[in-house]
Amino acid sequence: MDMHSLLPAARVTRHIRLHHQRLLMKALSVHPGASQAELIEDSGLSRPTVGAILDTLCAQGYVVRDRSERARRGAPVGHYFLNAQEIRFLGVDIGPAGSFGQWIDINGRRLSSREWGQPGLLVPTQAVQVDPDDTVSGGTIAVPAMFDPKSQQLERSTVVPELVPSRLRERFAAAYQAPFHYVHNAAAAALAEQSISHEPFVVFVLLRTSIGVGYADSEGPAGLGPHHGEIAHLPIDPAGPVCTVCGRRGCLESWVGIKALAHVLEVALTIGREDDRAILAEVRERLQSLDGRWPPALHGALEALATAAEILTQVVGEVPLVLGGPIGELLLTGVRERIKQHPAWLSPRLRPPRTVLPESFRVAYGAALAARDQWLDTFAIEMGSEQEQL
Ligand SMILES: [Zn+2]
The missing domain is CATH 3.30.420.40 (ATPase, nucleotide binding domain)
Incomplete structure (x- = not known):
């Protein structure tokens, strides 16, 4: 059976468009300041598609265009960046010698950081303290623990035994009203290394x-x-x-x-x-x-x-x-x-x-990058009815 015949055409178009949005957002996350021509090359999408999506992303404030540089023939060349103003992510690194937090913007730039003593965050009855102006779109908690990445269920931590009963992910998600995930701390370190190298x-x-x-x-x-x-x-x-x-x-x-x-x-x-x-x-x-x-x-x-x-x-x-x-x-x-x-x-x-x-902040930084990438993977904005025709 043809699967597509089961789905309304509009829904198929929407799925493809969301996929294209994510492709462009991710391309900008690894290539900040790319021009439209470079984004066409990076994403493999057509010029009209890239143009339409960039217009929407700029109009919605997710992407900003910088026209300061001029091409040789005089026409201004737009350079595109993810808008770092609004969207922030938090990486937290839990270890037996203390816990570290690193905030980053959507371009992966390091913002503030902080350190918690022990047991600090690991007391399950204590609410996670959040400053009123500290909003994040998502976070990741780097752990020295066995866990199932799919169910996000922590099984055991021989290094920080208090970690499993602390229900840290749930408490962070509740405090920030944003999704939080676990990542292994060595995996977070690998991501920090890969992202920069x-x-x-x-x-x-x-x-x-x-x-x-x-x-x-x-x-x-x-x-x-x-x-x-x-x-x-x-x-x-x-x-x-x-x-x-x-x-x-x-x-x-x-x-x-x-x-x-x-x-x-x-x-x-x-x-x-x-x-x-x-x-x-x-x-x-x-x-x-x-x-x-x-x-x-x-x-x-x-x-x-x-x-x-x-x-x-x-x-x-x-x-x-x-x-x-x-x-x-x-x-x-x-x-x-x-x-x-x-x-x-x-x-x-x-x-x-x-x-x-x-x-001290290597692992927390990698965890914050993981949160940013997770957010980009699920990024979706609905376009107005005008673009619906594309
Ligand atoms: Zn052993």
Whole structure:
């Protein structure tokens, strides 16, 4: 049966038009300041279609035209931008050492940011505080947790156990009266990296208090593997230390989780075991002071990361792996040295992040970009009856 015969022609036209609107909005999000000719090329749409949609988007205030630049023959050339005045998005990064929020405009420019202490946002009975002039069109909460991306149901977080009962997404959505979603924090980091580097595919290994792996491609960000980014308990070495979380020997976290690093660097003993934030800061300081001279106590951690990078390369192929996060960047050269000592038939290509962002807000920024992209994916405005004839 011909499906189209079941749908009124007007509805089919409307679906196509909404699709075209989204195509142009997305093209402008990756190519701000594009001319009409460039948008025709980027979108593959016809000149009359692009012209009509741009007119509507400008009239409705979603797009602004800048005519300041003149073409060689004297006719003004319009450059189009998404209108950054009205529409803002919020990315929130939840971690054991505190939570970070980053607001962005529709062009991905960073606006304000803020930090919440612990437990802060994680108290389920407490309303999320919103300033009266703080409106957002959507938000994303980056989490170190297992969850189902489709149902958005959080299953478990070994890093922040308070996260699942906190019902954070629902509370943010209620406070802002806008849709909020979850994304894995490593996937958010991958999206931030991809959005700035313009690479087609980014795999990001996020190493801070625990370890996650996410990727971003043209379809958006996602956590890698069956647990959607949670790879901390990937078995690496059955003769390794016992993991206090999963109970097995030699998982990745038992080697390079913040508690494991604090132990081999003898940091936690001086601070007290539960203060994640202080331990993270101290471990970072110790690693910086090593200046690339790795003590034997750290060899196991570097070897475990090298092995994990090789396993990832087997899974995703020889794409560059970004090793980032406050701990990841500091261990990068050490991991590369270990990899060089391994057989050369499988060489992970590790690199540091290229994005220039304050480290604490990298994940929150990626989460805000995810919210922006989600909004663009569902963007729809109805055109007046005049354009209905197109
Ligand atoms: Zn484990």
